[in-house]
Amino acid sequence: MARTIKVDYLARVEGEGALTIRFKGDKPSAVELRIFEPPRFFEAFLRGRAHLEVPDIVARICGICPVAYQMSACHAIEDALGIHPGGAIRALRRLLYCGEWIESHGLHVFMLHAPDFLGYEDAIAMAKNHREWVARGLGIKKAGNAIVTALGGREIHPINVKIGGFYRAPTVAELAALLPDLSRALEDAEMCLEWMAKFDFPAFERDYEYVALRHPDEYPFSEGRIVSSKGIDIDARDYEAHFAEEHVPHSTALHAVVLGRGDYQCGPLARFNLNFDHLGERARAAAERIHFVPPCNNPYKSLLARGVELIQALDEAIRIIESYTPPEAPAITAAPRRATGYGCTEAPRGMLWHKYTMDEAGLVEDARIVPPTSQNQKCIERDLWQLAPALAAMPHAAATRRAEQAVRNFDPCISCSTHFLRLSIERED
Amino acid sequence: MHESSLGKEVLRLVLARADEEGAARVCAVRGWIAETERLAPEAIAFHFEAHARGTKAEGARLDLALRWVEAECKTCRSHYRPEHHLLLCPACGSTEGTVLGETGLAVEAIEVE
Ligand SMILES: [Zn+2]
Ligand SMILES: [Zn+2]
Numbered sequence: 001m002a003r004t005i006k007v008d009y010l011a012r013v014e015g016e017g018a019l020t021i022r023f024k025g026d027k028p029s030a031v032e033l034r035i036f037e038p039p040r041f042f043e044a045f046l047r048g049r050a051h052l053e054v055p056d057i058v059a060r061i062c063g064i065c066p067v068a069y070q071m072s073a074c075h076a077i078e079d080a081l082g083i084h085p086g087g088a089i090r091a092l093r094r095l096l097y098c099g100e101w102i103e104s105h106g107l108h109v110f111m112l113h114a115p116d117f118l119g120y121e122d123a124i125a126m127a128k129n130h131r132e133w134v135a136r137g138l139g140i141k142k143a144g145n146a147i148v149t150a151l152g153g154r155e156i157h158p159i160n161v162k163i164g165g166f167y168r169a170p171t172v173a174e175l176a177a178l179l180p181d182l183s184r185a186l187e188d189a190e191m192c193l194e195w196m197a198k199f200d201f202p203a204f205e206r207d208y209e210y211v212a213l214r215h216p217d218e219y220p221f222s223e224g225r226i227v228s229s230k231g232i233d234i235d236a237r238d239y240e241a242h243f244a245e246e247h248v249p250h251s252t253a254l255h256a257v258v259l260g261r262g263d264y265q266c267g268p269l270a271r272f273n274l275n276f277d278h279l280g281e282r283a284r285a286a287a288e289r290i291h292f293v294p295p296c297n298n299p300y301k302s303l304l305a306r307g308v309e310l311i312q313a314l315d316e317a318i319r320i321i322e323s324y325t326p327p328e329a330p331a332i333t334a335a336p337r338r339a340t341g342y343g344c345t346e347a348p349r350g351m352l353w354h355k356y357t358m359d360e361a362g363l364v365e366d367a368r369i370v371p372p373t374s375q376n377q378k379c380i381e382r383d384l385w386q387l388a389p390a391l392a393a394m395p396h397a398a399a400t401r402r403a404e405q406a407v408r409n410f411d412p413c414i415s416c417s418t419h420f421l422r423l424s425i426e427r428e429d
Numbered sequence: 430m431h432e433s434s435l436g437k438e439v440l441r442l443v444l445a446r447a448d449e450e451g452a453a454r455v456c457a458v459r460g461w462i463a464e465t466e467r468l469a470p471e472a473i474a475f476h477f478e479a480h481a482r483g484t485k486a487e488g489a490r491l492d493l494a495l496r497w498v499e500a501e502c503k504t505c506r507s508h509y510r511p512e513h514h515l516l517l518c519p520a521c522g523s524t525e526g527t528v529l530g531e532t533g534l535a536v537e538a539i540e541v542e
Contacts, residue, residue: 002542005450009442009460009536016434041479063432063469107467111513124514128524135517 017421019403021388024428028388032250033381033407035373040254046367051077051336051358055161058354058369064107067100067148068347070161071222072354072369077163079237080341080358081334088327089165091320095175096151096161097221097345098317102144102185104348105268105306105313108408109196110137113303116405117199133195136188140310143185146178147317165331175321182321186314190286193307197290202402205297206386208379209258210270213346219278219312220271222345227274228264229295236344239353245374255378256370263378266350267410268305269296280319283312299383299409336362347372349411376410383409392425399423432468435534436476436491443486443539452541455486460536461496465514468534470495498530 022030042061046054055073059066071093078084085093110133111123120126127134150170153160160167211232215224227233232242245254258264272287273294279287287293287308292301340357350372357366383406384391391399400423407421439458447455458477462470470493477491500511504523511517516526 002456002540005446005452005539005541007442007446007460007536007539010531011435011438011534012532041482044482045479057475060469060471060475063467063472066469066472107513111515122514124516127515127517131517131522131524134515135522138512138515138517 017407019384019421019423020426021384021391021424022426022428023388023392026389026392028385028392029428031381031385031388033377033384034251035253035377035407040369042369043367046356046364049364051080051356051362051364052163054356054364054367055163059161061369062371064104065100065347065349065352067096067152067161068345068352069369071097072343072345072347072352073356074161074163074343075222075345076341076343076354076356077358078334078341079343080339080356081163081337082339083164083332083334085165085332088169088325089331091324092151092166092169092327093161094221095147095317095320098313098320099144099147099151101309101313101348102317103141103148104144105310106137106141106144108348109192109303109306109310110134110141113306113405113408114196114199116401116408117196117201117300117303133192136192139181140185140189140192140314143178143181143314146181150174150178162331164333165327165329167330169326169330171326172324175324179318179321182314182318186282186311186318189307189310189314190282193286193304193311194290196303196307197292199303201298201300201303202405203298204300204383204387206299206383208270208297208299209261209264210273211258211264211266211351211375212271212274213344213351214274215278217278219275219280219283219316220346222343226344226351228258229270229273230258230261232258235342236353237342239342239344239370240355243370243375245370251377253377254374255381256375257378263382264375265299265379265410266372266375267302268309268348268350269299269302269409270350271346272296272305272308279308279312280315282315283308286311299406302409336360340366349373350375373411380407380410391423396423396425399425432472433476433480435468436473436478437480439473439491439534439536440477440480440484440486442536443489444484446539447485447541450541453485454542455481455489455539456542457489457540458486458491458536459494459538459540460492460534461494462534463530463532464495464497465511465532466534467513473534493534496530498528498532500526500528502526 213220213224502518503525
C-alpha cells in the first residue's frame with residue numbers, strides 16, 4: 001500500500017571539503033585534499049541508453065556547466081555517426097557555449113573569487129562596500145543566462161540541444177533582442193578587468209604543464225587538437241594514450257595525469273597561455289592594457305584569465321548574433337552504426353572529454369567521461385603542497401581562507417559555497 | 430558536482446526515514462530548494478537517482494521545486510527576489526534588506542510502499 005510520510009527536514013547547503021597538511025619538522029610530508037567526487041556511475045547510467053538521449057542525460061551531471069556536458073556528448077556521438085554540423089548550426093553552438101562561459105565565469109569571478117581577493121567573508125559582505133561591482137557582475141552573468149535561455153530553452157538545463165544540431169533554431173529577431181544587454185555587459189567586463197588587475201595577487205608560481213584545445217584559427221570551445229605547453233599535440237581520440245586517471249587512496253576522486261610526467265593544469269589560464277594569439281582583438285587589447293600576457297604561471301591570475309575570457313565570450317557572442325542567418329534545417333541526421341566516437345570541449349573550468357561506443361541500433365555500449373575537476377585535482381594538490389609552509393606560518397583562519405582561494409583558482413563547482421574547506425595542519429616530529 | 434553530495438545526503442535521510450516507517454520501497458520524494466542556492470534541481474535529482482541504485486529507493490523520483498525567496502528592502506520597503514543571497518535592491522540600490530523566507534534545501538514528503 002502506497003502512503004505518504006510527512007517529513008520536516010531543512011538542510012543548509014554547504015560546501016564540503018577537507019585539506020590535511022602534515023609536517024615533518026618544517027617540511028610538509030603529506031598534503032591531502034578531500035573533495036566530494038561522485039563515484040563513476042555516469043558510465044553505468046548511460047549503458048544501454050539510446051544515443052539520442054545521451055545529451056539530455058549528461059546535462060544533468062553538473063548544474064554549472066550543463067552545456068559543456070551536452071556539447072562534448074554531441075561531438076562524440078556525431079564523431080561516431082560520421083557527421084559534422086557546420087554553418088549556422090556550428091555558429092549557434094558556439095553562441096550557446098559563449099553563454100555558458102559568461103554565466104559560469106560571472107559566478108566564479110564575482111560571487112566566489114573576488115571576495116577572496118578583497119578579504120570579504122562572501123559576496124554579500126562585499127556588496128556592502130562594492131555594490132556597483134557586484135551589480136555589474138550580476139548583469140554580466142545575466143547576459144550569459146539570457147543566451148542559454150534563448151538557445152537552450154531553459155536557463156539551468158538546456159533542452160533544445162540534440163545530436164546533429166537543435167530542435168528549433170532561433171529567429172534573427174530572438175537573438176537580436178539579446179544585443180543591448182550583451183553590449184552593456186561587454187563594456188562592464190572591460191571595466192571589471194581593469195578593476196581586478198589592481199587586486200593583490202599572492203606571489204606564487206609553479207612550472208605548470210598547461211593542457212587545452214587548440215584550433216587553427218579560433219579561441220577554443222569545442223574543436224581543435226589537445227595540446228600542452230610541454231609538447232603534447234594530439235587528436236581527441238588519442239587522449240587515453242597520453243593521459244591516465246589514477247585512484248588516490250585518500251579520495252573518491254580520480255586524478256588525471258600526463259603519462260610519464262604527472263600533474264597538469266587545464267582551464268582558463270591554460271587556454272589563455274596556449275591560445276593568446278587566437279583571442280579576438282577586443283579581449284587581447286584588454287589583456288594587454290593591464291599587461292597580462294603569456295606566459296603567466298601564477299594560478300591566482302586565473303581570475304584575470306577568466307576576466308579576459310568573459311570579454312572574449314561576450315565579444316564573440318555579439319559577432320555571432322550580428323552575422324546570424326538561420327540554418328535551412330535546425331539539425332542534420334544520420335543513421336546509427338556500430339562505432340566509437342570522441343568529443344572534447346572546453347568547459348568553463350577546463351577540458352571535458354567524452355567517449356562513447358554504440359552498437360548497430362545506436363544503443364550505448366560503453367561510455368567514458370573525464371571532467372575538468374579530475375584533471376585539475378592533482379594540480380591543485382601540488383599547488384597546496386608548495387603553499388603548505390606559508391599556510392603553516394599563518395593564523396588558522398587566514399590559512400583556511402588562503403587555501404580556499406587557491407582551490408578556487410580552479411573550480412567553482414567544488415566550492416559553490418564561499419567557505420567549504422576544513423583545514424587541519426598536523427605536526428609529527 | 431556539489432549536487433552529487435546533496436543528492437547523496439537526501440538519499441541517506443530518505444532511507445533512514447523509510448526504515449523507521451518499515452517501508453519496503455521508496456517511490457517518490459518531494460521537497461524544495463531555494464533559488465538563492467543556485468543549484469539545479471534536475472542535477473540533484475540525477476545524482477539522487479544514481480546513488481539510489483541498488484537501494485530501496487531505486488527508481489524513485491526526487492522532485493524538488495525551485496522556490497523563490499523574497500527580500501524586503503530596509504530603505505524603500507520594496508520586495509524583490511535576491512539572486513545568490515545578494516541583497517541588492519533593484520529599486521533603490523540599497524544593500525540593507527531582510528530575507529523573508531528560508532533558504533537551503535528541504536524534504537517535505539516521502540511516498541513509500
Ligand atoms: Zn560543473
Ligand atoms: Zn530599496
